[in-house]
Structures are given as C-alpha cells and as structure tokens.
Amino acid sequence: MTDTQVGKLIAVRGELLFLIIDLITVFIWYMGGIFVINNLIKLGILVAFVNYILYIYGPLQTFERFFRDIPEALVSAERILELLEDKPKILNKENAKKPNMLDEIKFVNVTFGYEPGFPVLKNISFTIKPKEKVAIVGKNGAGKTTIAKLLLRFYDVNDGEILIGNINIKDIDLTYLREKISYLSQEPEIFNNTIRYNISYGNQNVNEIEIIRVCKIVNIHDDIVKLPFAYDTPAGEGGSKLSEGQRQKISIARNLIKNPDIFIFDELTSNIDSKSREQIFSSILNISKDKTLIYISHNLSEVLNMDRVIVVEDGRIIEEGKPDELIKKKGKFYELFKNQIENMEKIENINQKSELVNLNIIKDKNIIIEPTNRPSRVNVIYNGTKYENLMPKLLFPISNPKFVGFYDDNFNEIFLLEDYTILDENSKKILENAIKYNSIIYKIEKIKKINIEGGSILLNALMNNKELEIKIISPENLFIFEDKILFIDENDNLYQIILKDLDKRSLKELNKIV
DSSP: OOHHHHHHHHHHHHHHHHHHHHHHHHHHHHHHHHHHHTTSSOHHHHHHHHHHHHHHHHHHHHHHHHHHHHHHHHHHHHHHHHHHHOOOSSOOOTTOBOOOSSSOEEEEEEEEOSBTTBOSEEEEEEEEOTTOEEEEEOSTTSSHHHHHHHHTTSSOOSEEEEEETTEEGGGBOHHHHHHHEEEEESSOOOOSSBHHHHHHTTOTTOOHHHHHHHHHHTTOHHHHHTSTTGGGSBOOGGGTTSOHHHHHHHHHHHHHTTOOSEEEEESTTTTSOHHHHHHHHHHHHHHTTTSEEEEEOSOHHHHTTSSEEEEEETTEEEEEEOHHHHHHHTSHHHHHTHHHHHTGGGOOOOOOOOOOOOOOEEOSSOEEEEEOSSTTOEEEEETTEEEEEEEEEESSTTTOTTOEEEEOTTOOEEEEESOGGGSOHHHHHHHHHHHHHHTOEEEOOEEEEEEEETTEEEEEEEETTEEEEEEESOGGGEEEOSSEEEEEOTTOOEEEEEGGGSOHHHHHHHTTTO
16 A cells, blocks of 8 residues: 555544544433433433543544554654764764864865756865955855855865865864854854853853953944843844844854854845944954955945955856956956945945954952942942942843943943952942842742733742732743743843742643743
8 A cells, every 4th residue: 555545544544433433422322311311310320421431532532643643753753764874975084184274275176066967166266365355246046155165064075176274174174174164144043042052052161251252342242231131131032032133243252252263154244234234244354353254245335345356157256356456347246236336435334443352350359349329339449449330230140140240321331240259248248239229030939820811921929938929011021941931020120930949839830831
C-alpha cells in the first residue's frame, strides 16, 4: 500500500470508531430509557452507567489518535535520522592554522554555484587590503551575499581559491575563522532572553564593564538604561520588545564584543528609518576604524564613505575603484545609483568622527554618599568634588544588583559604581534607600489568586507576609523566563517571581497566565 492509501485508511478508521462510539451511546440511552420507564432500573443508575462507559471511550480515542499520528511521527523521525547521519561537507583540516586575520584578503579566479551547472559567481578575482573599507554593490541576485558566505566558509568554492594572508581559508581553523569574521545581515538574531544575554551570547564570561563599553560604542547604552530592568530587561521573542534600530545595535554590540578582525555588513540598514540608519552607520564607521570592513549596500550615502567599491553583475566583477572615480566614469556604478547621484545634494555626510568612550567607573572607596531632600536622589562626593541630586539606578538589577549608575536630571550618566557594597555603612544605607525609588524589584512570595479581566491581569499575592493586589495592564508587561517571571504593574513598579520558591497552589494559579 502507498503512503496515501495508508493515510486514508487511518482517517477512515478514526471516523468509523467515533461513529460506532456515538451509536453505542445512543443505543444505551434508548434501551436505558425503556428500562427506566418500565421501572426496571432507576434513572441515577442509567446516568452512572453512561458516565462509566464514557470513561472507557477516553482510552479508545487516545489509542486511535496514537495510530493516527504514527505516520507523521515516522516521517519526522526519518528526517531527524537523515539530519543526524548527514556528515558536514565543510571540515577542518588536520593541524589547521590560526593566522593573523588582519591581513590581505584575495579571491583568485573564484567560481561557485549552489547547484551544479548554475554558477552564481563566475571567475571573480579581487583583493582587499588590511583595514580597508570596501563596498560590494550590485542588483539583487548578483552574488554579493554569496561572496560573504564563501569568505566565512559556509560553502567551499567550486574553482579557484580564497586567501587570507596568502593562506587558503581551507587551511584555517574553521572556528577561529568564524570568530575573527563578524557577519551581520538585515535580519538580526535576537533571542527571547534579557538584553545582557543577547549581547554576551557566545561570550558568557564577559563582564558588565565590557558590555556597557560596546553598547556605548554603538549608541544603545542610553536607550537600555531607560528600560524598566535596564540590561536585564527581556528583549521578547525575536526582539519584539525593541525597535528595529535597537535590535540592529544590540546585534552589532554582540559581534563587537567578540573583537573580530573583519566585519561584513550585509544590507544592515535597509529596513530601518533614516535617523536610526545614520546612527547605526556612524557606529559601524566607529567600530571598524582599525578593522577590515566589507559593506554590502544599496545606499549611496553609505557607499560614498568606503575606500573602494566593487560592482558585481550576474556573478562577475564589472567595475572597481573609488566611489568618486566611479561616479565620474559614468559606468555601471553610475547607472546603478543614478537616481541617488542626481539627488546627491540632499545626501548628508555621515559623521566619521571616532568618539572616545568614557565610562567614568568608580572602583575605589573614596566616595561619600549624602542624602538630599528628594528621596530618590543623592549627593556624591568623589575626589574632592560634590555632585548634587544624582539619581542612582541598578543597571543589572537581577544578574548583578551591586552595579549602580548615577544620572543627573537630564539622564546624563555621571558615574558607574561597579560594586556599591564597598562603601561605608552610612553611604551604603543612604544609597540603598534612594535605589528603592528607582530600581527596586519586589519579590512575590506566594500567589493566592489570579483573575483575568479583558487584557488586564489582577494578581492577589503575598509579599513580606503582607497581602496585596497587583494589576498588570497588559500581557506585554509580563516577561517569562525558564526559572522566573518578571512583570511591571500599573504604577511601573517592578516585580519578580522565582518559580522554584513557589508552593503548589501558587504554581497552579500561575498556570492561568503561563
């Protein structure tokens, strides 16, 4: 029998089983009704008997569903086995090398196609010098992204070779190669976890100072500290809690923290607004100052900031040179960007000035905290200078609640205190009182009842042995993790629920919303 015939047979058998069950139930009610009318049995006995019969039907239906799902499960299992048995085509050589990657990149007579007989790149050759910034441009499908994938060895070339420092990339350790080359596309990968986790992903030993440093470089730090949980704020599924520009910047920060030697940006700014695009591109120029940059783009204002341009058409390099020279030449590059070139006076120059990142970190004990007439503010005396009315905020309130940032009324960052527990007892107490107004996260000990009214969630809970009612305006303010739940109430207070600390009743109530 064919798979289709088997599927039809299973479907018919399932429908037939349900029909038989329904007919038996009707027959029992009919015959039972006659017995009740003739006073042979009581109505309660009939009802009880039917209920017992229904208990028998449950396992029968489960049994039928089991056999109905077998063909699907077998197909899935077959695919999983194929995947497990599939050997990777890209392999490391024995004694693979780890050369200096900040060296000359050469494509020598490279031909490649994803399918045999259909080449995407046709005998292309070019060289990129160390620390050079090169734009690769062309129409969609010309082969630009394929060049990036070949450099990362996602595929091996069909003909020719790719060299870094005169070493064939097939001889370079694969893990090392991909650590030293950072590739970013227009669709950043953001995980359903905290912003800190997303930035440090793959570099879990990185500390808070390094995370803040890269975020300042890509101009995302100020946005993050304004979020409810700062760096411990959940990003949401696919970064749903963040804007498109913020997702791109976080993705750049994650790649920057690896300290690669080569950056490849593939249409990174194509789907975002002009203001965010300019900020992100300015950050790219800043971080790639002493790196090799390969930039794939359709945006003239960005391409003009490159040292050199390579024009690709139908898998071949048809033009190469400096942007201004190619414009004067009026060849394929001019044709490709004609509409933008004709409006060049409207194109604003991108800020290429490299900004110094000043973290202003306090690590010593030579700091005194004084109270102010505002409970959420403190005065800070450091190195003989007094800074008044600063707002302290925990930047890692869950993962490291000792790390504090100090901000003025315009939210300008004045200091970062890596560990406030080094302070004297009086200063520490004053600071903790102020932090309660800005960054305190309340811990829920027990959940008594949860009600859902429209889009709002009403939570009756115990905290510090006191009963309170909490209203969560929207499910958007509820952040679910593997071991805890964070949420924000209608008054912007922050709460956390540690799942392992809850009793069974609380967990049962929690199932209403999780």
